[in-house]
Amino acid sequence: MGEVSVDLAQHRYTIHINAGGINRAGSLMNALPLGKKALIVTDENVGPLYAGTLADNLVAAGYQPEVLTVAAGEASKSMDTANIVFTQAIRMGLDRKSAIIALGGGVVGDLAGFTAATYLRGVPFIQVPTTLLAQVDSSVGGKTAVNHSLGKNLIGCFYQPSLVVIDPEVLNTLPERELKAGLAEVVKYGVIADRNFFAYLAANAEALLKRSPAILANVIETCCQLKAQVVAEDERETSLRMILNLGHTIGHAVEAAGGYSEYSHGEAVAIGMHAAAIVSRKLDMCAPEDMEGLKTLLGRLGLPLKAPGYQPEELMRYLARDKKVVSGEVSWILMTSIGQVKIIRGVPGEAVMAALAEIT
Template sequence: MSNTSHLERVAIDLGDRSYSILIGEQLLDAASTWADLPKASAALIVTNDTVGPIYAERLQAALAPLYKQVHTVALPDGESHKDWQTLNLIFDELLGKGADRKTVLFALGGGVVGDMTGFAAACYMRGVPFVQVPTTLLAQVDSSVGGKTAINHPIGKNMIGAFYQPQRVVCDLDTLQTLPQREMSAGLAEVIKYGPIADMQFLDWIDANLDALLARDPKALAHAVKRSCEIKAWVVGQDEREGGIRAILNFGHTFGHAIEAGLGFGEWLHGEAVGCGMVMASHLSQRLGLVDEAFVSRFTALIERAGLPIVGPKLGADVYLHHMRVDKKAEAGEIKFVLIDKPGTAIVRGAPDALVAQVIDGCCEK
């Protein structure tokens, strides 16, 4: 187990687009964290009105020696604001301040801020550099890593976006101490996800250390973030644009995105929907004869212990199926599910609508 007083690095190997994930404590204020970034006269910190008041001034002070001007824009907080209107606030700030194509964007916040800042960076002047500074567990272990950027459309989640890699990801574990407990649990969904799809030993470790994670023990958090990033780095290094194996990272997301879209974005947190979606996906895996009931029971109990919902909202199977058909993974209208082929290995495949409907009805509020 790593000692969090020292810095951990995980490399994302993508040739000339390779970069490091830095994991440790007190990284925001350390000059070495920000060394060797692209040179520019200006930087823009993109944050939200929840995280900004806590951390923006500290990041601004850390960046001040490197850039003549450090601007900040605070977006409204929440998944319901992950749209064109909010994205334009970033462009308004960049254009209003005369930002050039060397300007570096810093995404200070959770997954929504990271996705939108990355998308803005991909689009502004056809591409400016950006750095991920994730302040939620979910963003540190998942959304900040791998270059997926997007906004939502009322019809579907993350349907408008680009693959665009950051220059660096800075996971300051201290920022997790200010997270609301609900956000902590939501992030654990994306940590737990890595076990069934890639590393059952890691799932065993999470099971044994869940109380320490919920209590935000720094050593436990350091290991959880590092191992999650290692697995994601391994997958992204093989398949940057999700032509193949990268799709396994969407375990639980097909059901989860349907919950988010069906309820209206922001009603459930993304991690809550994914947690419940993974329970549904494990039930579907069992019905297809891929895993046994013992695995489903153990996995469901872990999700519940993490503080996540294990019963889906009563939307009706037809509503779930409708939203799944506009999911990015659907092909020619056929829904693709990430299922557990055997514990520790995932598979992407279709399933009969009637069977999926049975799973949904069995896993949702009556």
């Protein structure tokens, strides 16, 4: 079993990575000062597969869980759906020691985390991520949010989980498209922080696509370690943590322009990383072989590099509403090499438009 500690100034929690981990969730929760009522939030895809197993495990550990199933997909990251969760929590009589548990991917994690952060001004939050993207990225670090029609993740807060339980075995039921989407976030870690890890991914691309248990477990633990280090240094994203947004600036614009339905988050991040690499090259910040290396690996993993048919002008309008905009300037994460990035403000508009033209 792998364990990764996230050590923050005022909060500490552990990420447990273990095959069959869902069947240990109750015993792990018993090590925390929790009440016995718990609300499991899941979606229509994950609930039929794992909600019963998790609920039974919690009952065996002495808890009184209830399951709330929401619609699958980005549309559930909304204030309307959050209100449904609030209503269920109130009806159950959840108090400030009762846990809200996210069982699902990034959408469920964001939704459940946002409601846990705001219900009774904050109740314990537990992550049981079931997608690769959530296991390596969104379940760690405490970002919670819902979307607005004018932009992604515009309504939210930082709220750390009390516990993260990662079971790599659940990835066996993950659709291939979602596995590949998660690999986009995996590649991101190699680009922003670890050239050797990037090389490891390139050497094991086919094994990852075949879901090698050993390779996946190693990749999940490495990504969690890298993210834990960044979050521990900059919990509130005032400086260093911004590097985790590589590919997300244009990626979020692509998601929004497609109505959050055409490209998944991971696919949009892959397109966004390609675009960021193009901008980096146009500003002469990285070598051509680094940009090509990123493109090649994303392609080998079956990820999109372009969003054909999208309009650069429309994407620019979404960029202007990005939550990372400060005083009218977008904070860009750009490559200097594989394994190293810089936070850049004031990127020339013509460089951005040129990159958008190349990916549409």
